[in-house]
Amino acid sequence: MARAKIGERRSNPAIRPVAGQRSTGLRSAMFRDVVMLLYATTGRLQRMKRVVASSVDLNSAEYSIVAALYRLGPKSGIRVRDIAKYLHMAPENVTTAVGRLVETKWVVKTIDTSDARAVTLSLHRSARQRIDRLTEELIDVNDIWFRDMGPAEINQLSKYLERILDGFDAAYQRAWEKFHSPLSRGHDLASWRRRPRHQGWGRGPRRSTMRQ
Numbered sequence: 001m002a003r004a005k006i007g008e009r010r011s012n013p014a015i016r017p018v019a020g021q022r023s024t025g026l027r028s029a030m031f032r033d034v035v036m037l038l039y040a041t042t043g044r045l046q047r048m049k050r051v052v053a054s055s056v057d058l059n060s061a062e063y064s065i066v067a068a069l070y071r072l073g074p075k076s077g078i079r080v081r082d083i084a085k086y087l088h089m090a091p092e093n094v095t096t097a098v099g100r101l102v103e104t105k106w107v108v109k110t111i112d113t114s115d116a117r118a119v120t121l122s123l124h125r126s127a128r129q130r131i132d133r134l135t136e137e138l139i140d141v142n143d144i145w146f147r148d149m150g151p152a153e154i155n156q157l158s159k160y161l162e163r164i165l166d167g168f169d170a171a172y173q174r175a176w177e178k179f180h181s182p183l184s185r186g187h188d189l190a191s192w193r194r195r196p197r198h199q200g201w202g203r204g205p206r207r208s209t210m211r212q
Helices: 024-054 060-072 080-087 091-103 125-145 151-179 182-194
Strands: 107-112 115-123
Touching: 024 060, 060 080, 060 091, 060 107, 060 115, 060 125, 080 091, 091 107, 115 125
Parallel strands: none
Antiparallel strands: 107 115
């Protein structure tokens, strides 16, 4: 496949722009196509992360923390909240993973010189050396995976993904309210009770699920 020029647009025949079209059906189809691509992409990313993490005897969560610390650099003053922000994770989940990494000598905790109540995090010197070697090994993997994308496209992809992540919390809250809140479940139960007997499921109302 020919390498795309930096900044060149590549069309995807499966997803057509629908600017100006107000049809609910077309909008739903467009969003479904995008979401299914995201599902497929994230699934493959998780597979890749497990393979890479296992090569250095870490699980996926631990590897994310180590990779974040490596990316944020050897600078001092990195706290749990900085890692959580970088990884878009809950701070408590970061804290749990960091505890295991400290025990296994991947991460070093140090009292923050500006605040004795806080700690800063850094990679152990041997850990950084291991990730240095892993980074070298990953160069050709990434070159294969992103061979058809130039630097400008990769930077643009990062911006799009940031925007998708920024919108997730509000969308998730709305989905929860619509499909799993007590009020929604009460509505589902009432609807189920109004169904003709021959259309029932036999053992009670079916749980509402969100479909894309």
